[in-house]
Amino acid sequence: MNDVWLTRIVPHPTSRDARRDLGDAVGLHRRLMSLFPDELGPDPRASLGILHRVEDTPAGPCILMQSAHRPDLNRLPEHYGTTATRQLGPLIAALHPGATVHFRCVANPVRKPGATTRSLYNLPAVVPLSGTHADQWWMRQADTAGLKVLTLHSQPLDSATGVRGTRGADQQRIRHARTRFDGTALVTDPDRLRQKLADGIGRGKAYGCGLLTLAPTRNRESATTP
Template structure:
């Protein structure tokens, strides 16, 4: 069926330092949750998927909160993932979908502890559907 290989991230994580420039990739589900007043006024759903420039702005906020300062970012949409959430009772299941965007680029490390946390815990929504995994590699 396939081969599985596990590699330790200890060497990479222990060598991170403030000011270091890294390449990154993250497939994420950039969304905004409008408040009740906005949802009612504009007839919006509870969660709005972002695309284009709005998705890049979302990524910049998330990466800054995760200890990275993006220097260069490219973003392109990927296929939406769909699934079901809820109990085993088919009537109680809720349909879920996550619009995905792949973010690639270079960034400067601002806070090594925050970055280590985001690498291990992920970014944004949809982690159970493969979203939010942040990968980094030192630039050469």
């Protein structure tokens, strides 16, 4: 993760394009992908290392986007909003065992019941989790990511929704339940953590889920915010 960029976009409240994107997870995904070159293979989002989430702030919503390439913000529509970009390489390289960090991740906690369980209880293939079950899911994800959770606060958010595909039979409505996880953790495996920072956590990464951001505990202001 030598070249990692974090971009903050603060949409202008008068921008019709921005308002539309904020209400459409598929549209926002397309907007962010438009800031990068085309022709990047079958999974361009993964190739570019793009992860994002929408944050609610006292001043209004803002978009945080992490990428392995610097975006061309001139491709945004005129008056879309204000932007800032910074590199995260030095922060990520400085991670070491025993460091204590603040974390935040908006994720899509789910479980996938086996065929027998689905048939017995008439369950879908993917079951969204909430409350204690979502917290337990996050604890497992954090452990896999090289973090030992010390404190945890979770908050359910509105689902990410949108329509993918062209008109007619190709259209597919997407819906990803979202929970925001905040807290502090001890870094146990920096290499695994760096990989998870690059890959994201869980499902729905194209639609605003999975971006994990960290900040040193000595600084309340997120070190991953430009």
